[in-house]
Amino acid sequence: MTIYRLSDTCAVSSQIQPRDVAALAAEGFTTIICNRPDGEDFGQPTAAAVADECAAHGVAFHNIPIDRSGLTMDRVERFRDAVAASTGPVLAYCRSGQRSSVIWQASGSP
Helix, strand or coil: CCEEECCCCEEEECCCCHHHHHHHHHCCCCEEEECCCCCCCCCCCCHHHHHHHHHHCCCEEEECCCCCCCCCHHHHHHHHHHHHHCCCCEEEECCCCHHHHHHHHHHCCC
16 A cells, blocks of 8 residues: 555545554544445455444544545535544545545545
């Protein structure tokens, strides 16, 4: 997993694994946002599995999947709200990081 920093408060990456959450929390991420729908690829961890690890490590988790229907204003607003509510740096992930970068840009988040 490669983390791309988009700003001081937001970064994106490709798919994370539940086992990555502890290290991400240790790096200072306080919120993780999943922009990937469950079942997109064989063997991909579910958002619920990542959410469970986030809960165990005191990291806020938001599931805002961007599927084939694309970006909607509702998703953009939910992303913006999740970033605004975060108490520290946010990591958003999807398959490659591209969808997460697009929603971050559309949200106007810092």
